[in-house]
Amino acid sequence: MVVIAIGNGGCNVADSLCRIFPSNGRYRLVMLDTDSEQLGKHKAECEKVVMAGVHADCEAAIDRLLAGGDVGEVAVVVCLGGKAGSRLAPLVVRKASETATCVKCVTVMPFAFEGESRKARAEAALSEIRGCVGEVVVLHNDSLIDNYADCNICDAFLQIDREAANYVVANVFF
Ligand SMILES: Nc1nc2c(ncn2[C@@H]2O[C@H](COP(=O)(O)OP(=O)(O)OP(=O)(O)O)[C@@H](O)[C@H]2O)c(=O)[nH]1
Numbered sequence: 333m334v335v336i337a338i339g340n341g342g343c344n345v346a347d348s349l350c351r352i353f354p355s356n357g358r359y360r361l362v363m364l365d366t367d368s369e370q371l372g373k374h375k376a377e378c379e380k381v382v383m384a385g386v387h388a389d390c391e392a393a394i395d396r397l398l399a400g401g402d403v404g405e406v407a408v409v410v411c412l413g414g415k416a417g418s419r420l421a422p423l424v425v426r427k428a429s430e431t432a433t434c435v436k437c438v439t440v441m442p443f444a445f446e447g448e449s450r451k452a453r454a455e456a457a458l459s460e461i462r463g464c465v466g467e468v469v470v471l472h473n474d475s476l477i478d479n480y481a482d483c484n485i486c487d488a489f490l491q492i493d494r495e496a497a498n499y500v501v502a503n504v505f506f
């Protein structure tokens with residue numbers, strides 16, 4: 333099983349995943365982002381790949397990632413609405429669906445307060461992802477945060493990342 337976390341939010345969820353369900357050889361974790369500085373800050377021990385802006389370079393990097401014989405199952409984790417995740421996740425699921433035995437995707441949709449353009453970017457990416465993968469879990473930050481209204485924003489994000497990571501464990505591994 334390869335878990336590919338994409339964009340800063342997706343990689344934050346993957347950090348939580350590693351805390352609640354450490355790899356211990358059960359899965360290979362790869363983090364992808366266009367932002368090398370952010371990528372360097374994630375605590376999980378894993379492969380980290382900085383994706384270049386040019387489309388063809390990204391495709392080549394994803395091919396390298398998925399090369400090497402039987403990739404088996406691939407799970408993609410991404411928070412949609414930002415530029416990196418919304419651009420790269422559809423690309424990754426399309427490439428993975430050509431080579432992997434099974435591809436699953438766990439997505440988190442942006443808060444309504446982030447505005448229409450983020451929402452539109454997230455929805456466009458989600459519909460591309462749905463075009464390539466049968467199993468797509470869609471979580472909503474607006475619903476995830478409901479239980480943490482009293483927390484400060486950092487604590488609330490940690491909690492919702494953990495909740496999203498629990499969905500990854502439940503839907504991807506079990
Ligand atoms: N649950 C959760 N959602 C997040 C987190 N960080 C960001 N988000 C959400 O995910 C959306 C995308 O943000 P990022 O993941 O930071 O964006 P990105 O894919 O890195 O893209 P750019 O930085 O714009 O290139 C945001 O609009 C938020 O709704 C996080 O740590 N947890």
Ligand SMILES: [Mg+2]
Pocket residue numbers: 339340365367370414416
């Ligand atoms: Mg980013």
